[in-house]
Amino acid sequence: MMETEQRRPTGRPRGFDVDEALERALRVFWEQGYEGASLATLTGAMGISTTSMYSTFGNKEELFRKALDRYSEGPSAYLHRALDEPTALGVASAILAGTILTTTRPDNPHGCLGVQGALATSDSGRQVRDLLAAWRDDTCTLVRERFARAVDDGDLPPEVDPGLLARLVTTVAYGIAVQAASGVDQEELRAIADAILRQWPLL
Amino acid sequence: MMETEQRRPTGRPRGFDVDEALERALRVFWEQGYEGASLATLTGAMGISTTSMYSTFGNKEELFRKALDRYSEGPSAYLHRALDEPTALGVASAILAGTILTTTRPDNPHGCLGVQGALATSDSGRQVRDLLAAWRDDTCTLVRERFARAVDDGDLPPEVDPGLLARLVTTVAYGIAVQAASGVDQEELRAIADAILRQWPLL
DNA sequence: TCAGTTCAGCATCGATCGATGCGGAAAAGG
DNA sequence: CCTTTTCCGCATCGATCGATGCTGAACTGA
Numbered sequence: 001m002m003e004t005e006q007r008r009p010t011g012r013p014r015g016f017d018v019d020e021a022l023e024r025a026l027r028v029f030w031e032q033g034y035e036g037a038s039l040a041t042l043t044g045a046m047g048i049s050t051t052s053m054y055s056t057f058g059n060k061e062e063l064f065r066k067a068l069d070r071y072s073e074g075p076s077a078y079l080h081r082a083l084d085e086p087t088a089l090g091v092a093s094a095i096l097a098g099t100i101l102t103t104t105r106p107d108n109p110h111g112c113l114g115v116q117g118a119l120a121t122s123d124s125g126r127q128v129r130d131l132l133a134a135w136r137d138d139t140c141t142l143v144r145e146r147f148a149r150a151v152d153d154g155d156l157p158p159e160v161d162p163g164l165l166a167r168l169v170t171t172v173a174y175g176i177a178v179q180a181a182s183g184v185d186q187e188e189l190r191a192i193a194d195a196i197l198r199q200w201p202l203l
Numbered sequence: 204m205m206e207t208e209q210r211r212p213t214g215r216p217r218g219f220d221v222d223e224a225l226e227r228a229l230r231v232f233w234e235q236g237y238e239g240a241s242l243a244t245l246t247g248a249m250g251i252s253t254t255s256m257y258s259t260f261g262n263k264e265e266l267f268r269k270a271l272d273r274y275s276e277g278p279s280a281y282l283h284r285a286l287d288e289p290t291a292l293g294v295a296s297a298i299l300a301g302t303i304l305t306t307t308r309p310d311n312p313h314g315c316l317g318v319q320g321a322l323a324t325s326d327s328g329r330q331v332r333d334l335l336a337a338w339r340d341d342t343c344t345l346v347r348e349r350f351a352r353a354v355d356d357g358d359l360p361p362e363v364d365p366g367l368l369a370r371l372v373t374t375v376a377y378g379i380a381v382q383a384a385s386g387v388d389q390e391e392l393r394a395i396a397d398a399i400l401r402q403w404p405l406l
Numbered sequence: 407t408c409a410g411t412t413c414a415g416c417a418t419c420g421a422t423c424g425a426t427g428c429g430g431a432a433a434a435g436g
Numbered sequence: 437c438c439t440t441t442t443c444c445g446c447a448t449c450g451a452t453c454g455a456t457g458c459t460g461a462a463c464t465g466a
Contacts, residue, residue: 011441012433033323036238039424041325050425051444060424111323119384120236120312120319122244124424133385161394167387168395175378181322182336184370191364192371199402214412215463242454252414253455263454327454413462422453427446434441 018056021046025057026067026074031109034064034118034128064117064128068135071113075102083142088150089200092169095143096193099173103180104189111181114139115174140170160203168203172196221259224249228260229270229277234312237267237321237331267320267331271338274316278305286345291353292403295372298346299396302376306383307392314384317342318377343373363406371406375399 024045028037039060043053057063072079078098085091103112114136118129147162156162176189196202227248231240242263246256260266275282281301288294306315317339321332350365359365379392399405 010434012431012443015432015443031323032325033238035236036323036325036328038325038422040422049444049446051427051446054425055443109323115381116323119322119381120234120239120314122235122239122241125239136381136385164391164394164398167382167391168398171378171382171392171395172375173378174381175374175376178318178322178339178377178381179370179374182339188367188370189374191367192374195367195371195405199405202398202402213410213464215414215461216412218413218462241452243452252416254414254416254457257455258413407466409464409466411462411464413460415458415460417456417458419456420454423451424449425451426449428448430443430445432441432443434439436437436439 014052014056016046016048016052021048021053021056022063022066022070023074025063026070026113027109029064029067029117030071030111030113033116035121035125061128065131068113068117068131072135075108076112076114078102079139079142083146088147088156088165089197091143091146091150092200093193093197095169095173096176096197097190099176100180100186100189100193103177104184104186110183112174112177115177116181136170136174140166143169156201160201165201165203217255217259219249219251219255224251224256224259225266225269225273226277228266229273229316230312232267232270232320233274233314233316236319237263238324238328264331268334271316271320271334275338278311279315279317281305282342282345286349291350291359291368292400294346294349294353295403296396296400298372298376299379299400300393302379303383303389303392303396306380307387307389313386315377315380318380319384339373339377343369346372359404363404368404368406 024047025037025042028042028045032041039050039053042060042063043050046053048056053063057066078101079095082091082094082098085094099112102108103110114132118125118132121129144163144166147156147160147165150156151158151160151162156165172193176192179189227250228245231245231248235244242253242256245263245266246253249256251259256266260269281304282298285294285297285301288297302315305311306313317335321328321335324332347366347369350359350363350368353359354361354363354365359368375396379395382392
């Protein structure tokens with residue numbers, strides 16, 4: 001028989017919830033960026049000591065990576081749901097709608113962690129900057145592959161370049177994220193997305 | 204007769220070129236952001252001592268404000284030239300073309316200072332963050348007023364909302380700036396801009 | 407030449423950065 | 437109970453943060 005029951009570690013159990021602490025850290029990174037978020041601010045928001053943070057998450061960069069993963073599966077989960085839409089227009093519409101909702105939700109920091117987390121950094125933040133650039137590019141790649149499938153299915157005209165269309169949709173999404181970070185109204189952003197989608201597929 | 208000759212100050216003259224030092228500082232802020240750019244990095248690139256920097260520019264925040272002014276009149280000067288285009292389509296086309304050129308020029312940092320200079324900051328950078336948000340909003344306002352004039356002139360259909368169209372163009376421009384910061388190819392961005400402009404006026 | 411003024415190199419300020427070591431407290435197994 | 441293991445508050449590390457004072461050098465006008 002397999003040993004299915006997870007090994008209960010001996011010793012004093014952890015005194016805080018890892019998921020909740022990570023959620024708190026995510027929000028700090030989201031609002032203040034990777035370099036702007038200090039360890040003191042992070043641990044203060046997480047409600048734990050620096051010792052607990054380092055023993056649990058490694059270091060600041062590892063904490064950010066885990067926070068980004070949580071962001072992808074939480075606030076940014078609309079992206080993968082959007083890719084399941086039956087039509088390419090539905091995909092694009094869901095991406096822009098999800099972007100607007102996530103970047104302007106009143107109880108969240110405004111903007112997108114993947115954009116404002118580390119867009120320009122010093123040398124010490126270069127690794128995280130590259131990580132987010134890859135994160136954005138991965139998003140674009142996923143959309144491109146979905147659009148390529150739409151072309152194969154006849155859902156998009158054969159002359160449409162899926163890569164270009166994916167780059168266009170993500171560009172608008174990132175632009176929306178910048179506007180949202182400045183506090184632009186949600187309905188105004190919705191009107192922009194509608195105007196773009198009204199010309200679908202634009203190419 | 205007016206005293207037209209400028210007062211020559213007595214004492215030892217300044218040993219460096221203020222414009223060139225500011226240009227160097229601008230490039231550091233452009234690449235590393237306001238909070239990422241340390242005084243040591245700034246003065247090192249400017250080739251002056253911290254004493255000279257403080258006596259000449261005030262402090263780090265004032266230095267950034269002056270660098271932003273220089274950015275507006277230099278790399279971002281295409282914006283005001285674009286507003287002088289005879290048609291609204293010409294304005295939008297010039298804005299997007301200028302954005303692409305400035306944010307992807309090989310000898311410049313990639314991206315837009317107004318976007319990546321301080322998109323998410325700690326509390327200490329909040330003033331600069333707000334400054335850049337206002338800078339972006341001012342840009343949008345200038346474009347809106349230009350489009351409103353185009354509506355009055357019959358250059359744009361009367362049902363077009365100038366504010367919405369201006370927000371759309373600037374949103375695409377900011378999105379392009381984000382993509383450029385990630386290293387996206389210039390021609391790909393041009394293709395995106397062309398696709399947008401092909402549907403003009405989109406609303 | 408001299409007095410007056412400014413520049414800028416050097417040292418350093420207190421605060422904060424990310425990160426770590428120590429040691430008592432707490433909770434498990436035996 | 438006792439031993440073992442882990443957690444975590446506290447103090448602190450060297451480095452760096454933005455910012456300033458001191459002081460001799462440099463250059464002016466008289």
